Amino acid sequence: MSDRQKRADDKTEVENNEHKRDFLERSGVGNWMRDALSKILSNRPKDAVDFLAQYFSSLGEKSNRLHRAYHHLTLTDYYQPMFASNVAVAYEVLSTSSGSRTPAGLTGIMYRDLLNLICRNIPPPLLEKFLSKIGPRDDEVIYPRVFHSGVMAAFVLIEYLKQTDDLFHLLISQSDTDRVDDELASTMLEELQEALAVKSSEPISILKAGSRLTNDTITETLMEILVASQREHRKMMTKEEFLLTSFNIYLKEVKPLK
Incomplete structure (x- = not known):
């Protein structure tokens, strides 16, 4: 193989690796995997495989709720009258766990995850400052008016x-x-x-x-x-x-x- 061909192959491999990393970060899979490994190391479960299965099962439910809530928020522009109703539906989606018909309450961590999803294309340093300004503690209960205010602030930003x-x-x-x-x-x-x-x-x-x-x-x-x-x-x-x-x-x- 010539040096030129080798350099071309190396360049292609580097570009493919970059595309793979971009996909993992964009999809959030990279963050989930790092979080899963971190939790395994912290908890040291006896059955690591079962622990991972339960973790990804709950993560799938959480991800589904987040994307359903986000879907409702994007059904209309945020300056349209109907947007307030869509925000109320999104709040209910996030507040109600699977298997339950009554709202269990929205915590700060789920609220922050939704804001991250809405603002995913904002440069990370700016997003971090924004969330620090309006973001609550992970275990804090988020009330509807706080939820509406934060969601509106995100879309306006x-x-x-x-x-x-x-x-x-x-x-x-x-x-x-x-x-x-x-x-x-x-x-x-x-x-x-x-x-x-x-x-x-x-x-x-x-x-x-x-x-x-x-x-x-x-x-x-x-x-x-x-x-x-x-x-x-x-x-x-x-x-x-x-x-x-x-x-x-x-x-x-x-x-x-x-």
Whole structure:
């Protein structure tokens, strides 16, 4: 086998392994396997196989309830009137164990698992901060109004980050780089923070507040900054920095219910 062919085969194998790892992480199987092994080592059961069978049986029931609840939450957009009814159904699904017709109560760990499922495409560092702000203790009982508030905050966050991403791309469209002028970005973020500060108590108003950041506003601010400064080298802000700052502005407005 030639060196070129060997390198090609090695590259293919590496890519296949990466795809496998991506699948395991995306599906959650990797986390479940690690958790199962951790529980075996912690409990040291006499019959490890039976222990695993019971673990995955309960996990299957839990996963099914989570995905059924998530399905109800995605039947309609969160700003539609019917969404409140879908949230109530999702709460009932998670609160009722199999074999029981009456709600047993929703615990913090199941609530957190649902929020993780809803926000699975949010960058992990941001998701961790979000859950730390609104997430309860694992054994805490979650009441319907707390559940509705947290679910709404999660869906609004997803849309908010999408709008933030769109805003960043609108800003860099004014330049020929993948970064935005730091002063321009800071000005836009200050505008966003000011808009959020005067919002109403409705969560969806967080999204409406961003409408003031129009293309005309950005262009006007950009021209003022460029005319006022004669520096050749200006400080630039990356997309990650912009999203993090915008996220922190949102997180400050989230008021978790107890």
